[in-house]
Amino acid sequence: MTTSTALLIADLVGVAVFAASGASAAVAKRLDLFGVAFVGFVAALGGGIFRGLVIGEMPPLAFADWRYATTAAITAGAIFWLHPQLARLRTTVLVLDAAGLALFTVTGTLKALDAHVPPVGACVVGMLSGIGGGLGRDLLTGEIPVVLRREIYAVAALAGAVVVAVLDRAGQAHSAPLLGAAVLIFGLRMVALRRRWTVPVATLRPPRTHDPGPGQR
Amino acid sequence: MTTSTALLIADLVGVAVFAASGASAAVAKRLDLFGVAFVGFVAALGGGIFRGLVIGEMPPLAFADWRYATTAAITAGAIFWLHPQLARLRTTVLVLDAAGLALFTVTGTLKALDAHVPPVGACVVGMLSGIGGGLGRDLLTGEIPVVLRREIYAVAALAGAVVVAVLDRAGQAHSAPLLGAAVLIFGLRMVALRRRWTVPVATLRPPRTHDPGPGQR
Amino acid sequence: MTTSTALLIADLVGVAVFAASGASAAVAKRLDLFGVAFVGFVAALGGGIFRGLVIGEMPPLAFADWRYATTAAITAGAIFWLHPQLARLRTTVLVLDAAGLALFTVTGTLKALDAHVPPVGACVVGMLSGIGGGLGRDLLTGEIPVVLRREIYAVAALAGAVVVAVLDRAGQAHSAPLLGAAVLIFGLRMVALRRRWTVPVATLRPPRTHDPGPGQR
Numbered sequence: 001m002t003t004s005t006a007l008l009i010a011d012l013v014g015v016a017v018f019a020a021s022g023a024s025a026a027v028a029k030r031l032d033l034f035g036v037a038f039v040g041f042v043a044a045l046g047g048g049i050f051r052g053l054v055i056g057e058m059p060p061l062a063f064a065d066w067r068y069a070t071t072a073a074i075t076a077g078a079i080f081w082l083h084p085q086l087a088r089l090r091t092t093v094l095v096l097d098a099a100g101l102a103l104f105t106v107t108g109t110l111k112a113l114d115a116h117v118p119p120v121g122a123c124v125v126g127m128l129s130g131i132g133g134g135l136g137r138d139l140l141t142g143e144i145p146v147v148l149r150r151e152i153y154a155v156a157a158l159a160g161a162v163v164v165a166v167l168d169r170a171g172q173a174h175s176a177p178l179l180g181a182a183v184l185i186f187g188l189r190m191v192a193l194r195r196r197w198t199v200p201v202a203t204l205r206p207p208r209t210h211d212p213g214p215g216q217r
Numbered sequence: 218m219t220t221s222t223a224l225l226i227a228d229l230v231g232v233a234v235f236a237a238s239g240a241s242a243a244v245a246k247r248l249d250l251f252g253v254a255f256v257g258f259v260a261a262l263g264g265g266i267f268r269g270l271v272i273g274e275m276p277p278l279a280f281a282d283w284r285y286a287t288t289a290a291i292t293a294g295a296i297f298w299l300h301p302q303l304a305r306l307r308t309t310v311l312v313l314d315a316a317g318l319a320l321f322t323v324t325g326t327l328k329a330l331d332a333h334v335p336p337v338g339a340c341v342v343g344m345l346s347g348i349g350g351g352l353g354r355d356l357l358t359g360e361i362p363v364v365l366r367r368e369i370y371a372v373a374a375l376a377g378a379v380v381v382a383v384l385d386r387a388g389q390a391h392s393a394p395l396l397g398a399a400v401l402i403f404g405l406r407m408v409a410l411r412r413r414w415t416v417p418v419a420t421l422r423p424p425r426t427h428d429p430g431p432g433q434r
Numbered sequence: 435m436t437t438s439t440a441l442l443i444a445d446l447v448g449v450a451v452f453a454a455s456g457a458s459a460a461v462a463k464r465l466d467l468f469g470v471a472f473v474g475f476v477a478a479l480g481g482g483i484f485r486g487l488v489i490g491e492m493p494p495l496a497f498a499d500w501r502y503a504t505t506a507a508i509t510a511g512a513i514f515w516l517h518p519q520l521a522r523l524r525t526t527v528l529v530l531d532a533a534g535l536a537l538f539t540v541t542g543t544l545k546a547l548d549a550h551v552p553p554v555g556a557c558v559v560g561m562l563s564g565i566g567g568g569l570g571r572d573l574l575t576g577e578i579p580v581v582l583r584r585e586i587y588a589v590a591a592l593a594g595a596v597v598v599a600v601l602d603r604a605g606q607a608h609s610a611p612l613l614g615a616a617v618l619i620f621g622l623r624m625v626a627l628r629r630r631w632t633v634p635v636a637t638l639r640p641p642r643t644h645d646p647g648p649g650q651r
Contacts, residue, residue: 034372035365041341049271054483056492058273063329063338070337112497120504121497139356139573140365148469148574155468243582251589252582258558266488275490280546280555287554356573357582 006175007107010182011048011061012071014103019044019072021096022137023079028093029141033080039140040076043100045069047132051108054125055115094193097134097146102185105130105157106178109164113173119165126161127154130185152192160185223392224324227399228265228278229288231320236261236289238313239354240296245310246358250297256357257293260317262286264349268325271342272332311410314351314363319402322347322374323395326381330390336382343378344371347402369409377402440609441541444616445482445495446505448537453478453506455530456571457513462527463575467514473574474510477534479503481566485542488559489549528627531568531580536619539564539591540612543598547607553599560595561588564619586626594619 022043026036045062052060062068108129112122131147131154138145147154163181167173239260243253262279269277279285325346329339348364348371355362364371380398384390456477460470479496486494496502542563546556565581565588572579581588597615601607 031365034370038364038371053270053487054493054497059271059329059332059334059338059342063271063334063342066335066337069341112493115493117493117497118500120500121493124503125493125497140362145574147472148465153468154472248582251587255581255588270487276488276546276549276551276555276559280488280551280559283552283554286558357579 007110008067010103011107012067014100014107015044015048015068015071016075017096018047018100018104018133018137019075020079021093021100021134023076024083024093024096025137025141025143026076027079027083031141033077036080037073037076039137040079041069041072042140043133043137044072044075045133046136047104047108047129050132051111051125051129054128055112055117057111057115095190098186098189098193100133101130101153101157101189102160102182104133105160105185106164106182109161110168110173110178113165113168119169123158123161123165126164127157130157130161152188156185156188156192159188224327227320228324229284231317231324232261232265232285232288233292234313235264235317235321235350235354236292237296238310238317238351240293241300241310241313242354242358242360243293244296244300248358250294253297254290254293256354257296258286258289259357260350260354261289261292262350263353264321264325264346267349268328268342268346271345272329272334274328274332312407315403315406315410317350318347318370318374318406319377319399321350322377322402323381323399326378327385327390327395330382330385336386340375340378340382343381344374347374347378369405373402373405373409376405441544442501444537445541446501448534448541449478449482449502449505450509451530452481452534452538452567452571453509454513455527455534455568457510458517458527458530459571459575459577460510461513461517465575467511470514471507471510473571474513475503475506476574477567477571478506478509479567480570481538481542481563484566485545485559485563488562489546489551491545491549529624532620532623532627534567535564535587535591535623536594536616538567539594539619540598540616543595544602544607544612547599547602553603557592557595557599560598561591564591564595586622590619590622590626593622 019040023036023040025043026039029035031039045068048068049060049062052058052062057064105126109122109126111129112125113119117125134146137143160181163184164173164178167177167181236257240253240257242260243256246252248256262285265285266277266279269275269279274281322343326339326343329342329346330336334342351363354360377398380401381390381395384394384398453474457470457474459477460473463469465473479502482502483494483496486492486496491498539560543556543560545563546559547553551559569579569581571577594615597618598607598612601611601615
């Protein structure tokens with residue numbers, strides 16, 4: 001299997017799982033068929049469209065290749081009709097989201113490197129490719145963006161993106177090691193969810209009473 | 218009249234009606250003169266800027282041609298000063314929004330096809346050109362995005378975009394048939410609003426203990 | 435000092451102050467370390483990424499030059515760890531935001547003019563470069579976007595952008611006059627904040643004659 005075929009398959013699987021995550025979130029919010037399709041679209045293609053614009057891919061693959069939009073639409077439609085069989089939508093969204101995060105971060109980082117974006121920038125572009133869809137989905141459905149919650153999310157994507165950049169530098173950006181990077185992201189995210197790992201929060205000390213705060217007291 | 222002149226006029230009319238819809242929504246939210254101008258801008262030019270970025274039009278027409286920004290600014294200013302004469306702002310927003318949706322979807326689909334975006338992608342780009350401005354306006358003014366409400370909106374745009382793509386394929390993308398496509402979108406949207414047509418919502422069945430299960434009725 | 439070196443320094447200072455504004459806002463919202471870094475990123479680089487996309491800078495400098503992302507990350511991290519020393523976060527955000535607004539508007543307008551965007555469009559692109567980061571920060575942290583509040587904000591940026599365009603047309607776009615344009619924006623914004631200058635609001639109803647007015651004691 002060529003690299004481009006492997007990338008296409010990984011991309012379409014990412015589109016499907018993110019479309020499913022967006023559609024499940026939209027069904028849970030009682031949106032109509034087109035709302036479900038639209039949120040599925042944004043979740044599935046938002047990160048990739050952003051990446052395409054940034055690396056000068058005009059038009060982005062989401063519009064240039066009909067398989068992307070079609071995969072997203074069919075998946076969102078399937079979720080709309082089949083969701084009563086899906087037992088717990090919220091858990092489903094979380095697992096699918098983690099899988100999409102892993103796949104899009106790896107393919108996004110690779111594509112940015114292929115487009116001659118320097119390594120630091122390519123890691124950021126890859127991370128944003130991964131988190132962009134979920135960010136759009138959460139903004140549209142009125143949820144607190146997952147990337148801003150106290151959970152391991154963007155940091156898992158960034159770790160995977162760094163691994164991809166290192167593999168690429170070492171000339172080892174083949175299917176098996178890249179799959180390993182994706183599994184790393186997915187694993188980090190799932191373990192963090194299950195064990196409730198969190199990122200530290202700044203200690204915001206309340207103003208002390210003897211603090212001469214101007215005009216406050 | 219050449220095709221490019223017709224496209225320019227249709228585009229500027231779309232800019233004016235969307236700027237008016239955005240400005241009316243901002244006036245209704247009690248925003249100041251610059252808030253009104255800004256929301257008018259985003260509503261008028263947001264969809265077109267997105268389309269321009271996607272099809273590699275750098276800079277997008279909204280920045281390259283001063284008539285776009287000027288039309289949006291003058292229209293928003295006019296709404297700001299004249300709005301007390303506008304009897305019912307909410308209805309005004311809805312009608313102007315439908316007109317802008319129709320015009321931008323048609324011109325957006327055409328421009329995407331001209332930029333060699335394949336038909337499926339061009340329909341999506343056209344639909345997003347149409348709904349982008351209203352989406353930005355609703356996000357800025359804190360309304361539920363119109364595209365996510367249980368109404369015929371994006372589906373009307375998509376139907377019109379498909380008609381444009383078919384006309385283009387048949388070599389019939391002339392002013393009169395394209396105007397027909399715009400009227401189709403506007404008509405679908407207005408009839409849907411008036412008759413309260415809605416898109417189906419997924420039946421989210423709560424887990425009832427006496428649920429007979431699938432196919433048992 | 436060459437123009438490009440001066441632009442780079444002005445840009446990186448803008449990145450730092452906007453990253454600090456975003457990080458301070460995120461700390462105030464009790465976000466975790468990555469949330470703080472992410473909001474700092476968006477505030478620091480959002481406006482510039484938008485400008486880069488619009489003027490066809492692929493990839494945008496924020497991704498092409500590692501110093502941008504690194505400056506944003508280090509600044510956000512510093513705010514995260516040092517913020518207890520920052521007495522009043524809210525005032526800090528406002529002052530840093532005004533400085534970033536001034537710097538990014540000037541550099542954004544210049545870059546758009548350099549990329550052959552016509553003057554009207556270049557002023558709009560420059561203004562959006564200036565207000566984009568703060569808009570993203572406010573949307574992410576759930577604040578009313580500063581550009582929509584009844585304050586002198588976008589209008590200060592626009593005034594400075596017009597000065598830059600006039601200077602450029604007159605062949606006087608050197609460091610000193612450009613610094614003057616930045617100081618103009620910063621000064622307008624700070625004076626407006628201190629004196630509670632506001633932009634007029636459309637009169638939906640007859641104005642209340644017994645309104646004491648803002649800030650009068």
